[in-house]
Amino acid sequence: xxxxxxxxxxxxxxxxxxxxxxxxxxxxxxxxxxxxxxxxxxxxxxxxxxxxxxxxxxxxxxxxxxxxxxxxxxxx
Numbered sequence: 001x002x003x004x005x006x007x008x009x010x011x012x013x014x015x016x017x018x019x020x021x022x023x024x025x026x027x028x029x030x031x032x033x034x035x036x037x038x039x040x041x042x043x044x045x046x047x048x049x050x051x052x053x054x055x056x057x058x059x060x061x062x063x064x065x066x067x068x069x070x071x072x073x074x075x076x
Contacts, residue, residue: 004074016059035059046071 003011003019009026013019017035024038025031033041039062043054052069055061066072 001075003072006071006073016063019063020059 001013001019003013005011011019011022011026013022020035020039023042024033024035027038027042029045030038030041036056039054039056039059043056043062046052046054046069050069053065054069055065063072067075
């Protein structure tokens with residue numbers, strides 16, 4: 001799957017876990033932490049910036065929440 005991010009980035013990933021790992025690896029903030037910690041940190045920053053909560057219970061829930069908020073603007 002190809003995921004187009006609202007900031008203009010593109011991530012090619014085969015699973016939600018792969019998506020989170022690649023999003024984390026490209027992060028300038030938390031690239032060295034675990035995927036779980038990255039999702040929590042991302043969700044905290046996102047809430048501060050937008051007021052919207054992002055689910056972090058699983059990579060699947062995280063990815064779905066990003067779709068619903070529009071952070072992922074296009075999926076091919």
